Amino acid sequence: MCYQIVELYSACRCLYYQHPIDKCRAYGRPGHSIQKRTILVGYACHAHSQGHSQVLDRETTRD
Template identity: 60%
Template sequence: MCYKVVERYSVCKCLYFEHSIDPCQAYGQRGHTVQEKTVLVGYACDRHSRSSGGPRRSDSGYSSEKGSCR
C-alpha cells in the first residue's frame, strides 16, 4: 500500500507541507489506492494565529513558506 504524508497545523488544520507519495510495487495499477497519513505540526498558521487574537506560538521549526490555508 502506498502512503502520502501530509503535515497540517494542529489547531486550524491548514496545510503545512505535502510530501511526495511513497510508492509500493502496486503503484499505478488499476484499483490501487494511496492512503494519506496526517501529521500535526506547530500550532496555527500565520493567518489563523493573527486572527484569533491569542498569543502567537511558533511552529515546529520547518519552513512555513510552502504552507497554505484552506
C-alpha cells in the same frame, strides 16, 4: 501499499507540507489506492495566528 504524509497545523488544519507519495510496486495499477497519513504540527498557520496575536497584544497594552 503506497503512503503519502500530509502535515497540517493542529489548530486550524491548514496545510503545512504535503510530502511526495512513497510508491510501492503496485503504484498506478487499477484498484490500487494511496493511504494518506496526517501529522499535526505547530499550532496555527500565519493567517490564523494573526487574530490570536492581536488579542494578546491588546491584553498586554491594558496593563
